[in-house]
Amino acid sequence: MGGRGIAVSVERAAASAGLVACHLCGLVARPVSRAAPGHCPRCGEHLAWRHEHSLQRTWAFLIAAAILYVPANALPVLTTNTLTSSESDTIMSGVQVLFHKTAVYGVAGLTSAAAAVVLTARLNSAQPTAGTMYELDAIAATVIGGSSLLGGEGTVTGTLIGALIMGVLRNGLNLLNVSSFLQQVVIGVVIIGAVLVDMSLKRQR
Numbered sequence: 574m575g576g577r578g579i580a581v582s583v584e585r586a587a588a589s590a591g592l593v594a595c596h597l598c599g600l601v602a603r604p605v606s607r608a609a610p611g612h613c614p615r616c617g618e619h620l621a622w623r624h625e626h627s628l629q630r631t632w633a634f635l636i637a638a639a640i641l642y643v644p645a646n647a648l649p650v651l652t653t654n655t656l657t658s659s660e661s662d663t664i665m666s667g668v669q670v671l672f673h674k675t676a677v678y679g680v681a682g683l684t685s686a687a688a689a690v691v692l693t694a695r696l697n698s699a700q701p702t703a704g705t706m707y708e709l710d711a712i713a714a715t716v717i718g719g720s721s722l723l724g725g726e727g728t729v730t731g732t733l734i735g736a737l738i739m740g741v742l743r744n745g746l747n748l749l750n751v752s753s754f755l756q757q758v759v760i761g762v763v764i765i766g767a768v769l770v771d772m773s774l775k776r777q778r
């Protein structure tokens with residue numbers, strides 16, 4: 574409990590015993606009368622049963638909160654910027670959007686760490702460049718699975734299906750002895766084709 578909480582507890586205990594606590598030094602003293610408690614014998618501060626103007630401050634805070642509640646929840650006063658979009662939201666919804674997007678980045682970091690562990694176990698060695706251009710496969714898998722690069726669409730099941738398709742494509746290219754550079758070109762062509770299909774579907778809607 575902080576110093577402020579201790580002071581409030583002392584004031585409540587003193588009031589229940591018919592005493593008054595000094596708001597400046599915290600000394601508990603017996604009041605001269607109920608209407609005029611008098612002054613603190615230690616510091617000379619004017620004694621009061623409650624803080625001065627505390628009721629007025631409470632009403633001021635309540636009125637300010639009531640006035641600001643409507644624009645804070647109706648007007649777009651917060652803009653959330655990400656890598657692919659910029660969203661204008663109210664204060665409350667913007668905080669929720671920011672929280673969810675931050676959580677998504679955290680989950681992405683955990684899954685990336687799990688993928689690194691699996692890759693290290695598969696190769697039986699750890700190299701800083703072992704996962705180079707694997708992000709291209711990830712993008713291709715999500716796009717093939719139905720996720721839109723424009724945002725707002727995508728499912729986990731579709732992404733898993735896209736990952737399976739990319740795995741089959743990779744294995745097929747390896748069996749055909751296609752070089753790794755040409756494989757990247759093929760995957761890039763697949764991504765471009767999926768994006769063009771997605772854009773044409775959006776235009777038809």
